[in-house]
Amino acid sequence: MSQTLVFSPSPHLHTSRTTGGAMRHVLIALIPAIACALYYFGLPALTVLLVSVASCVAIEWAITRFMLRRPSTVADGSAVLTGVLLALNLPSCLPLWMVVAGAAVAIGIAKMAFGGLGCNIFNPALVGRVFLLISFPVAMTTWPLPSPGFGDADGATGATILSISKYAASHEANTGASMPVLGQEAPPAPVLPDNTDMLLGNMGGSMGETGAAAIILGFVYLLAMRIIKWDIPVAIVAGMAFIDLIAGYPLVTDLLSGGLLLGAVFMATDYVTSPMTRKGMWVYGVFIGIIAASIRRWGAYPEGVSFAILIMNGATPLLNRYLRPSRFSPARKEVRA
Amino acid sequence: MRHSFSKGGIHPPQNKTASRTIHLQPLPMTACVPLTQHIGSPAIPVVERGATVSRGMMIARDASFVSASVHAPISGTVSAIDNVIMPNGKPAQAIVIKASEEQHAADTIARERYWAQIIPGDTDRELSEKLSSEEIRRYISQAGIVGLGGATFPSHVKLSLKPEQKPEILILNGCECEPYLMCDDALMSTYPARIVEGVELMMKAGGIPKAVIAMEDNKPEAAEAIRRAIDPGQNISLTVLRTKYPQGGEKQLIEAVTGRRLASGALPISVGAVVHNVATAFAVWQAVATGLPLIERVITITGDIPAEQRRNYMAAIGTPFSEFQFTLPAEARAIVGGPMMGRTAVNLDAPVTKGTSGLTLLAGKSRRPVQACIRCGACVDACPMGLEPYLLSAYGRLRLFDEARQADVADCLECGACSWSCPSSRPLLDYIRIAKQRSRK
Numbered sequence: 034m035s036q037t038l039v040f041s042p043s044p045h046l047h048t049s050r051t052t053g054g055a056m057r058h059v060l061i062a063l064i065p066a067i068a069c070a071l072y073y074f075g076l077p078a079l080t081v082l083l084v085s086v087a088s089c090v091a092i093e094w095a096i097t098r099f100m101l102r103r104p105s106t107v108a109d110g111s112a113v114l115t116g117v118l119l120a121l122n123l124p125s126c127l128p129l130w131m132v133v134a135g136a137a138v139a140i141g142i143a144k145m146a147f148g149g150l151g152c153n154i155f156n157p158a159l160v161g162r163v164f165l166l167i168s169f170p171v172a173m174t175t176w177p178l179p180s181p182g183f184g185d186a187d188g189a190t191g192a193t194i195l196s197i198s199k200y201a202a203s204h205e206a207n208t209g210a211s212m213p214v215l216g217q218e219a220p221p222a223p224v225l226p227d228n229t230d231m232l233l234g235n236m237g238g239s240m241g242e243t244g245a246a247a248i249i250l251g252f253v254y255l256l257a258m259r260i261i262k263w264d265i266p267v268a269i270v271a272g273m274a275f276i277d278l279i280a281g282y283p284l285v286t287d288l289l290s291g292g293l294l295l296g297a298v299f300m301a302t303d304y305v306t307s308p309m310t311r312k313g314m315w316v317y318g319v320f321i322g323i324i325a326a327s328i329r330r331w332g333a334y335p336e337g338v339s340f341a342i343l344i345m346n347g348a349t350p351l352l353n354r355y356l357r358p359s360r361f362s363p364a365r366k367e368v369r370a
Numbered sequence: 371m372r373h374s375f376s377k378g379g380i381h382p383p384q385n386k387t388a389s390r391t392i393h394l395q396p397l398p399m400t401a402c403v404p405l406t407q408h409i410g411s412p413a414i415p416v417v418e419r420g421a422t423v424s425r426g427m428m429i430a431r432d433a434s435f436v437s438a439s440v441h442a443p444i445s446g447t448v449s450a451i452d453n454v455i456m457p458n459g460k461p462a463q464a465i466v467i468k469a470s471e472e473q474h475a476a477d478t479i480a481r482e483r484y485w486a487q488i489i490p491g492d493t494d495r496e497l498s499e500k501l502s503s504e505e506i507r508r509y510i511s512q513a514g515i516v517g518l519g520g521a522t523f524p525s526h527v528k529l530s531l532k533p534e535q536k537p538e539i540l541i542l543n544g545c546e547c548e549p550y551l552m553c554d555d556a557l558m559s560t561y562p563a564r565i566v567e568g569v570e571l572m573m574k575a576g577g578i579p580k581a582v583i584a585m586e587d588n589k590p591e592a593a594e595a596i597r598r599a600i601d602p603g604q605n606i607s608l609t610v611l612r613t614k615y616p617q618g619g620e621k622q623l624i625e626a627v628t629g630r631r632l633a634s635g636a637l638p639i640s641v642g643a644v645v646h647n648v649a650t651a652f653a654v655w656q657a658v659a660t661g662l663p664l665i666e667r668v669i670t671i672t673g674d675i676p677a678e679q680r681r682n683y684m685a686a687i688g689t690p691f692s693e694f695q696f697t698l699p700a701e702a703r704a705i706v707g708g709p710m711m712g713r714t715a716v717n718l719d720a721p722v723t724k725g726t727s728g729l730t731l732l733a734g735k736s737r738r739p740v741q742a743c744i745r746c747g748a749c750v751d752a753c754p755m756g757l758e759p760y761l762l763s764a765y766g767r768l769r770l771f772d773e774a775r776q777a778d779v780a781d782c783l784e785c786g787a788c789s790w791s792c793p794s795s796r797p798l799l800d801y802i803r804i805a806k807q808r809s810r811k
Contacts, residue, residue: 038704038716042800044786045709045732046382046549050748050793052741109741151742151794309747309758360756361377361621362634362781 056110069244086116121241272322401688513657538642548708568651699733759788766805
């Protein structure tokens with residue numbers, strides 16, 4: 034027995050799953066949504082996507098290389114994922130320098146300043162998006178109208194369903210439905226797309242959020258690959274249904290419009306910023322649904338999913354602390370006095 | 371659908387590819403028999419250096435109630451009673467027996483004859499009726515029988531039950547939930563009737579009204595063999611559980627079979643259960659019916675070695691691991707036991723002991739580079755005790771031992787499900803072990 038033996042503590046086997054692998058699966062799950070974005074919003078969408086991914090990766094690489102002087106973590110795929118998610122949360126006609134600024138905030142401030150992957154409290158892509166939304170509200174809410182067929186958008190812009198319904202509601206409240214507005218011609222009533230268009234993404238909005246069917250396809254893939262659990266997205270829908278019931282708003286429209294599905298499936302389920310236990314996931318999800326729907330119904334913004342997720346990201350450490358997994362063993366008996 | 375224990379658990383690849391046939395491993399010319407092969411006080415030698423011993427003779431007696439006697443696995447001369455190096459590289463007191471050619475040949479013939487007659491041997495169902503429970507316990511204690519699943523707790527102690535303890539069910543652990551290992555599978559497939567008889571003896575010894583032989587659904591041959599061996603008139607039943615690691619953990623198995631959960635630090639009898647390994651039942655039968663003390667056991671030699679070398683052996687206690695036939699893979703981890711909870715050996719000249727269930731030889735390094743925790747919760751989902759491995763591990767790393775205690779680190783089984791499941795390859799269990807040891811009061 035002259036051969037060297039390796040000494041190591043147990044266990045000696047290891048799952049074949051890796052962090053990079055999980056990121057890759059999420060990227061694969063995003064392919065339908067990306068395809069949908071490219072189909073409806075064309076070349077500008079592709080440009081935004083590429084710029085977003087490239088800047089996220091470059092910024093993370095630069096920070097690890099020149100500031101932290103650590104080995105680069107770009108290979109784990111999380112920066113690519115942040116880039117894709119950020120892009121899908123932006124309108125495809127956003128000026129590219131804004132995309133770069135959003136990426137810089139997402140990676141530089143929301144992720145690397147907290148210590149990199151696993152240490153961030155808030156979802157980086159959402160921090161990037163909200164930073165842009167607050168800083169450049171006009172550019173961030175100017176939605177190109179979809180022009181199906183991968184073609185170049187014709188430059189026409191329009192409102193999202195949520196802003197249409199909010200506008201309609203406030204218009205009605207302010208003016209009374211039947212009163213004509215003096216001194217100006219009443220604008221043509223914006224038409225809500227029907228449910229089929231909303232399901233297929235044929236409507237205005239951020240490039241990745243419009244195709245509900247594509248996002249659900251991704252959700253099914255993530256469930257099948259056991260990358261995420263169903264709890265958080267379902268809890269979000271449950272929370273939203275609760276508010277819609279009170280407010281008397283159609284839940285289906287709420288689900289299919291805006292960033293809800295993209296947020297529920299891909300943003301709220303981010304491992305790092307969501308709770309670890311099932312109990313925690315449910316509280317987290319239900320509150321995201323409630324907050325998002327409340328902002329949509331009664332808040333100043335037409336859309337509230339990003340804010341809702343970020344607020345609950347902040348509550349996640351608390352949820353992890355108080356909603357512990359139930360122990361296998363019943364309460365400890367004080368055997369030794 | 372078949373059920374298993376309720377909380378956590380993982381599904382590592384089984385790799386149970388060894389042949390189910392039990393091969394007789396030749397007796398060694400020199401056998402090192404450690405005095406501590408069990409939990410409890412070390413056995414006290416009753417032979418001196420230079421003494422001649424015969425196979426099966428007691429060479430060290432149990433030092434107290436919680437102890438186990440040790441017998442000569444081969445005939446020969448006691449050449450030393452001294453420290454020998456165990457697989458982990460640490461010294462331990464052992465009796466070293468050297469056989470002459472004649473003694474070796476005589477032992478070999480006697481042993482072959484013994485095993486040849488056991489396979490077709492007649493069933494003696496009345497055995498347990500003829501003997502009193504005290505007599506059976508004395509047989510078990512005198513044969514030096516300990517838990518053969520790896521815990522090596524003296525078996526007679528677990529069967530010394532008072533009626534007021536209300537033993538309700540004897541659970542025979544045939545789960546063998548460790549990947550690779552097949553020694554219990556081989557034993558159940560080969561000697562099912564003997565195991566069932568051993569179970570009857572144990573029920574009688576402990577005054578336990580019924581017994582369940584539990585195994586996982588990855589052993590259909592063994593399940594079928596045991597099912598056929600059980601007589602309908604017996605209060606013994608077979609439970610086949612859905613395969614999930616660590617089903618063989620005592621607490622997990624009791625829950626899977628009875629639905630009852632053991633409190634932290636409580637003994638199985640607190641919920642009316644007594645758990646023994648199926649191999650222990652076989653050893654009990656051997657001791658009572660054939661008079662053979664625990665000097666041999668089945669071990670699996672397996673891992674990243676040629677298929678024909680992956681085998682189950684009936685091996686004498688004290689046989690050096692190096693005498694088994696295997697080609698050591700490159701950068702080998704030689705694991706005594708299974709790959710989830712077994713320990714790597716640094717000395718393969720060390721002997722097989724009562725608690726050795728196998729030798730798993732794995733090629734290449736086990737650890738991938740450690741990455742950042744992404745708080746995915748896989749370890750929380752995997753933990754069969756409902757603990758938070760990521761947190762306990764951090765407490766261990768940061769030396770926050772009081773916090774670890776409050777987070778129930780003492781409940782940890784060290785099953786390794788957390789480390790196995792971590793996609794960032796974090797050494798969770800390594801730090802949890804530190805936290806567990808240092809937080810103990």
